[in-house]
Amino acid sequence: MEIYYLWLRQIKRYTRSKSRMIGAVGQPILFLLALGYGIGSLYKRAGNGNYIEFLVPGIIIQTILFGAIFWGINIIWDKQFGFLKETLVAPVSRLRILMGSALGGSTTTLAQATMVFFLSMLLGFRPYNWLLVPLALIVAMLFTFAVTCFGAGLASRVNDFQGFQAINQFLIFPLFFLSGALFPIQGFPKALKIIASCNPVSYSVDAMRHLLINQGYFQLWKDLAVLGLMVVVMVWFGVSSFKKIET
Amino acid sequence: MSDSIIDVKNLTKIYGEHKVVKNISFSVARGEVFGFLGPNGAGKSTTIKMLTTLLKPTNGTIKLDGTNVIEEKNEARFSFGIVFQDPSLDDELTAYENMELHGVLYHLPKADRIKRSEELMKLVELWDRKDSLVKTFSGGMKRRLEIARGLLHHPKVLFLDEPTLGLDTQTRNLLWDYVEKLNKTEGMTIFFTTHYLEEAENVADRIAVIDDGKIIANGTVKQLLALTKTKDLESAYLRLTGKQIREEEVDPNEAFRSRVRSRRMR
Ligand SMILES: Nc1ncnc2c1ncn2[C@@H]1O[C@H](COP(=O)(O)OP(=O)(O)O)[C@@H](O)[C@H]1O
Ligand SMILES: [Mg+2]
Numbered sequence: 001m002e003i004y005y006l007w008l009r010q011i012k013r014y015t016r017s018k019s020r021m022i023g024a025v026g027q028p029i030l031f032l033l034a035l036g037y038g039i040g041s042l043y044k045r046a047g048n049g050n051y052i053e054f055l056v057p058g059i060i061i062q063t064i065l066f067g068a069i070f071w072g073i074n075i076i077w078d079k080q081f082g083f084l085k086e087t088l089v090a091p092v093s094r095l096r097i098l099m100g101s102a103l104g105g106s107t108t109t110l111a112q113a114t115m116v117f118f119l120s121m122l123l124g125f126r127p128y129n130w131l132l133v134p135l136a137l138i139v140a141m142l143f144t145f146a147v148t149c150f151g152a153g154l155a156s157r158v159n160d161f162q163g164f165q166a167i168n169q170f171l172i173f174p175l176f177f178l179s180g181a182l183f184p185i186q187g188f189p190k191a192l193k194i195i196a197s198c199n200p201v202s203y204s205v206d207a208m209r210h211l212l213i214n215q216g217y218f219q220l221w222k223d224l225a226v227l228g229l230m231v232v233v234m235v236w237f238g239v240s241s242f243k244k245i246e247t
Numbered sequence: 248m249s250d251s252i253i254d255v256k257n258l259t260k261i262y263g264e265h266k267v268v269k270n271i272s273f274s275v276a277r278g279e280v281f282g283f284l285g286p287n288g289a290g291k292s293t294t295i296k297m298l299t300t301l302l303k304p305t306n307g308t309i310k311l312d313g314t315n316v317i318e319e320k321n322e323a324r325f326s327f328g329i330v331f332q333d334p335s336l337d338d339e340l341t342a343y344e345n346m347e348l349h350g351v352l353y354h355l356p357k358a359d360r361i362k363r364s365e366e367l368m369k370l371v372e373l374w375d376r377k378d379s380l381v382k383t384f385s386g387g388m389k390r391r392l393e394i395a396r397g398l399l400h401h402p403k404v405l406f407l408d409e410p411t412l413g414l415d416t417q418t419r420n421l422l423w424d425y426v427e428k429l430n431k432t433e434g435m436t437i438f439f440t441t442h443y444l445e446e447a448e449n450v451a452d453r454i455a456v457i458d459d460g461k462i463i464a465n466g467t468v469k470q471l472l473a474l475t476k477t478k479d480l481e482s483a484y485l486r487l488t489g490k491q492i493r494e495e496e497v498d499p500n501e502a503f504r505s506r507v508r509s510r511r512m513r
Pocket of ligand 2: 291
């Protein structure tokens with residue numbers, strides 16, 4: 001019951017802020033257009049096949065990664081502008097507060113990713129097998145929930161937007177660019193290949209690619225194992241950080 | 248059950264090296280209106296945060312209506328309502344949605360939640376604005392809504408941390424009228440802080456003065472006047488706390504908040 005209403009609160013806040021919705025979908029679509037049409041022909045000439053097709057799974061992960069991290073700002077906002085205190089003095093465990101909010105954040109983020117998926121179909125993208133799309137959705141859900149919990153954990157630990165921005169720039173951007181979301185890891189120099197293999201985001205990108213376009217760099221079972229591990233670690237990080245908040 | 252509803256013993260809070268609340272003890276009687284006065288940075292809000300489970304004391308015990316606040320947080324949480332010094336509404340929700348969420352968080356049965364939300368919102372004269380987003384409200388309206396919300400779950404004690412800060416005289420009077428009404432009709436205990444001494448003089452049954460983390464006086468207005476040989480609470484207060492302005496250390500969060508706020512107001 002509390003979880004449902006805390007979830008609903010996130011949904012209401014989200015649907016009432018149109019600019020946030022448009023921004024969150026607009027950015028990845030812009031990436032898709034700029035890169036897809038900018039590099040697409042080069043990519044094809046190099047004998048790699050259809051670049052848009054390659055790019056879409058990565059762009060979906062991008063939508064989720066930035067959407068879910070950005071959602072963490074909500075927690076900072078609640079902390080700074082007081083609503084968090086209202087929930088923290090209520091007779092509800094912190095775990096429930098976090099779960100309700102994080103499920104809300106995950107839902108809105110996943111909605112954005114779904115929109116990006118359908119918009120990319122307008123640009124000609126087709127999943128190679130529709131039967132695998134529900135599986136891709138499950139991967140996307142797990143990844144979303146993990147990153148949402150990570151964002152909530154970060155937000156619990158930093159106190160201002162600048163701090164959050166810094167983490168975004170020095171941690172999330174590198175994780176994204178070194179994940180093979182935009183360019184195939186096969187083409188990376190050796191050192192970057194090693195980094196990409198240590199980057200958990202790479203595995204979710206790869207899983208999406210396996211399921212949507214039947215391409216991949218790692219094995220699918222490895223992707224799923226890393227994703228599972230990531231969910232566990234991130235939920236633990238989010239919960240333990242959120243429990244420590246004092247206002 | 249004892250006749251004191253709040254019982255605080257040897258309460259201490261230390262932030263790093265900084266001793267903010269220093270071994271204070273006091274109690275508040277059931278049904279009493281209790282004023283907690285002191286200069287900026289004296290430790291009033293910190294004390295309230297400890298009484299309301301938001302902060303863990305470094306030392307000491309707190310009993311609220313017989314419940315040990317430090318050990319049995321969740322039980323204690325049902326027994327009080329609070330209006331914080333800083334606003335704590337969700338601006339993006341409507342007034343009614345704020346009430347609804349509060350009722351759910353406090354496990355109020357649905358019928359009771361609906362009925363009491365309406366009653367309280369009528370009491371604070373916000374019923375006709377129930378479907379407006381809180382961000383469209385004035386400071387006074389937000390304060391009134393916070394009070395209504397704090398009362399929704401039938402608390403036995405209501406904490407008010409500077410509830411009238413920044414409000415005009417009319418709104419302030421109105422607000423104290425509600426609070427006194429609740430105190431009389433529901434026998435609710437009120438624990439408040441304020442910088443407006445005439446308010447405290449008018450409404451408080453008893454007053455404690457805290458300065459630099461220590462309680463330096465505690466009694467009825469009459470007792471405080473007799474103690475300091477003064478004619479009004481303001482003189483008594485100044486006699487007790489001295490005239491110099493306090494050097495308040497800047498809380499980085501607060502500095503940040505006010506920066507954002509002033510930017511948003513422009
Ligand atoms: N999180 C914190 N860390 C360190 N010092 C703090 C913190 N919060 C408050 N303080 C300090 O504790 C003192 C008491 O603050 P507070 O209880 O808010 O005073 P009051 O409400 O009486 O004005 C102040 O000097 C303040 O700077
Ligand atoms: Mg204060």
